[in-house]
Amino acid sequence: MIRRLFSALGSEYDRALRRLLGWFTVAALLQGTAFVLLVPVLRELLGGEPDRAWPWVIALAALWIGYAAVNYPATLAGYRTGADLSRYLHHRIGDKVAQLPLAWFTPDRVGGLGRLASQRVVDIMGVPAHLLRQLVDTFVTPLVVVLAMFLFDWRVAVSMAVAAVAVAVAYRAVGRGMQAADRNADRIHADAAGRIVEFARAQPVLRAFGRTVDGHAALDEALTAQHASGRGMLRAGMPALVGLGFIAQASFIVLLALGTYLALDGSLGTAELIGLLVLAARFVEPVMLTAELGGAIRVAENALTEINTLLVTETLPEPQVTRRANGADIELDGVSFGYDGDAVLKGLSMRVPQGRMTALVGPSGAGKTTVIKLIARFFDPDAGTVRVGGVDVREMRTEDLTSVISVVFQDVYLFDGTILDNVRVGRPDATDEEVYAAARTARVDDIAGRLPGGWEAPVGEGGSRLSGGERQRISIARALLKDTPIVLLDEATAALDADNEHALRQAVAALARERTVLTIAHRLQTIRDADQIVVLADGAAAETGTHDELLAADGHYARYWRERSRAAGWRLTRRDTFLRQSSPTGTA
Template identity: 50%
Template sequence: MIRALATALGPAHAAPLRRLLVLTAAAAAAQGLAYALLVPLLYAVLGSRPAGALPWLAAFAAAVAGYGALTWSAQTRAFRLGSDVARALHHRLGEKIIELPLGWFSPARTGQLSRLAGQSVPQLMNVPAHLLRPVVTAAITPAVVAVTLLVVEPRLGAAVAVTVPLLAVVLRAADRAVARADADRHRRADEVAARLVEFAQAQPVLRAYGRTAREHRLLDDALVAQAAADRAMLRHVIPALTGFGFAVRALLGGVLLAGTNLVLGGSLDVPVLLAVLVLTVRLTEPLGTAAEYGAALRLANGRLSTLDDVLTAATLPAPDQPRTPRSAEVVLDDVHFGYDGRPVLAGVSFTLPERGMTALVGPSGAGKSTVARLLARFWDVDAGAIRIGGVDVRQMATADLMSRVAFVFQDVYLFDGTLAGNIRLGRADATDEEVRAAAAAAGLGDLLDRLDDPVGEGGTALSGGQRQRVSIARALLKNAPIVVLDEATAALDPETAAAVQTAVHALARRTTLLVIAHRLETVRAADQILVLRDGVITERGRHDDLVGAGGTYASFWHDRTAAEGWRLVG
């Protein structure tokens, strides 16, 4: 556990953790030494010459003073290190998050990360601050006392020395029971966290269809499963901890009975028996708390294991010598890709020319958004290559790739800040005038006097169409040489969509523009249209040519034209 925590903290904080461990062990040894000195002290006090106890009393006082000084120093360091642990783990988690491929993130992972940052890290903070000292004491102090017992009264000492390893076995079994139950409980808690986030975000839809919490089956099932996991944990933990506590107290009772029998038989002096009983009590006391703190440490170890899974998650390989593209032309060369063994793209090849608009259309699930995400290197292709200006995106530095590409995806997230602040995410150093110009070009002219207003968490103060226009404004403000619009006009009203179309055509004259859309009016003026179906490009050309060819695109177009002929009358 300590080694794993030191690894998770990194070299800068691992050394203070090890120093704390040594200091805590020294304090526990000093405590054990103080207990050991009670034997000659009590023997002298209860003997015929009580004055002979003074040297032992001085030695006992020195041991207690040393224990006090070491404990104070260790505990002070422990509290300070606990704060450092929380800060270091949050920083490492944040640094890892920005290194992970964007395809790693999912709703389930979002719930897991929320629990890691909000619950697991504070629990791990308790390891040095509150758990380390009692656990180390439970291991070292009884060992010192057991050795003293062997010296003072070998017969009883041998009995204790044999019993302590058995107690360790019982404790280990208890810890394993806790670990098994906690692992399942942890998984269930992650599921509940993800479902709660989903439930909160889906309130407009659920209420529109009259769905209540009871009728939201996914959340209800997750909560029931977590409750079952909690009960299972209690069924495993309570018997284990109770059994260990009984075994510890049985050890004390056994020593008392055996010692009394030896005294009655005349082979053991009463002062020695009293000293042995004092030592045994001092031995069993930290052992009695070992189960409780050991279980807490085991739970913390489960949290650390989950954190380690995130910290060690595979990142996309970075090039040793990054290359810089010489242009903004994008080429997909025989690209193959799939999710979890399910093929999505099977040999896709096309070119996105500079200063031109390319439209990618096709049925739902054909892999259009996957193409955009591969260009952003959410994942690496399974085979083939994606090149920008002749350079494979895998040979580009991540920061360089992101600086060259601007994206507007279907799912838009706004931060809990001002409207201007969310637009400025496209370029942090943009002036106020540049922000206003981007907002106007994206069809946000009706909100120009509200740029300093808060948008709420997730942009709840704006409509869906307004949030999408903010995302378009970000892309315009970024002024990247490559722009990808994935259903950028899906949630826009016709008037705003027309304004955005004007901005799109302006973009096409100065950028490499890829537009993915189901609304074919958006792509009609494209320089080239690509039809993606069954993982391959089946058609390519301009609008009029593809309509005349009578293929998939023509079918889409005729269906759209027919749908536009419908009118609601009343």
């Protein structure tokens, strides 16, 4: 466990952790040596000349004073390190999560990550203050006692060494059972956490379909499994823990019987017997305490293993020497990419000219959003190259790439703060006037005027107090505030009404006059206004050109345009108690 702790904390905590281990080791050595000195003290006191015990008594007192002097700062250091460890681990986990590729964040991992950053860190907090000291005492103090035994009676020493081996074997058996049970419980707890979040988020759907009673069967099953896993940990751990305690107690009884036999045989004095039995008791005590804490120790070991697994997860490599974009054009050259072995892009090659608006169209699942994520380097392509400003994005540091790109996704997440706080995310060092200007351009001032508190109105967790269109407006305001030469829009106006869409289309048009804009859109007007249109089909760019050029070609785009044009005028009408679709001309 100590190796895992060093790995989880990294090199920055090496010195502090080694110093803490040093304090605990010195305290255990002093304590063990003090117990050893009880043998000569008792031998002299029960012998014919008690005055000869004074030097041993003085030495014993000096050792206990030294132990007290070391024990106090060691205890304080343990608690202080535990508190610092919690804060440091949260920072390391947060920094690592920020570096992980987007493909890592599957639903099951998100639930596990929540448990890792909360319960698992708490499991580790007790290691420096309690468990680490207990581990040191368990190994160092009995080792001192066993070695000291050889100075007084080798037969008792050998017996104690054999008992130590038996205890170590039992302890490993305890560890294997508890580790397996805890891993299974952790997987089930993560699934239950995900089900709880899913149940909360799905309330509108469940209530709309009258599933308020039986709609949470999956959650019930997850919670039942969680309860069963807790019982499983008890079943796995208790027999082994009881067995470890039994072996420790049996070892003491054997040592007691052996010592008594040797004393009756005359080969061991009464004073030595009493002293050696004191040492035997001190040998058994930390082992018994370890048996009681064995489950906590194994849980902490599993927690450290899980955190280390996260920390060593492969991230997107960062170049040692970064290159900066020379311009604002975008190029994908022979790019292939897939999810879980299913290919989405197959040798895609396309170019987004600088200072122009390019629309990306195609059927659902064609890879339009994947293209934007590859440009923003949320993950790397399986093959091919993505260039921004003539530079491979893999040759640019993350901060250099993000400094030239703004991304607006269809699904917008807002932080639990005010309207202004969420707009300012785009550029935290912006002045208030710059924030207000970007917000007004995106029509966020309408939202501020509607809500109590105005610009300081809280948006709720995830933006729950706002509509989908209002959240998108704030997201677009962020992009406007960031003021980058490249803007990527993924259905940014999908949830807006006609009035706000018109205002935002004007804002996007203003951006396009000075910036490179790549937009994914199905709205006819957005497509028509684009300087260039790229049609994705079968993982590649099937067609590229302007609106008029692609219509004249009468290919994928022309069919797509005709379908959209027909659907644009459809509406539902009622005739003879039937709902029918009407054509743009109004005839059913």
